[in-house]
Amino acid sequence: MSQLTFFTYPSCTSCRKTKKWLTAHSIEFVERHLFKDTPSPREILKILSLTTSGLDELLATRSQTFKNLEQNLDELSLSEVVQIVIKDPKLLRRPILTNGEKIVIGYNPDAFKNMAK
Secondary structure, rough: OOOOEEEEOOOOHHHHHHHHHHHHOOOOEEEEEEEEEEOOOOHHHHHHHOOOOOHHHOOOOHHHHOOOOOOOHOOOOHHHHHHHHHHHHHOOOOEEEEOHHHHHHHHHHHHHHHHOO
């Protein structure tokens, strides 16, 4: 199994629950603070490639940050959207857990079990 990367934000309740679950199940992971160690454009594209519904799955569309966006993301190119996300990672749903082959977005213990196999 490849290394598990856990993109997190400490004040996020789902992130704290995920970290507690992973630790309780002795699953090793590399923790990356989403705002201090933002994913690179290449990493964002890789994460997107692992989703089943693309940007809809990855973006925090109910967040105030998303609602305050002045651009309509549907009118932008993928590279423009990636740049916006990198500039403001609060647009991403959290946590993001990936091993490079699978991805879990949000707190989902059943999916964590499948990824840890």
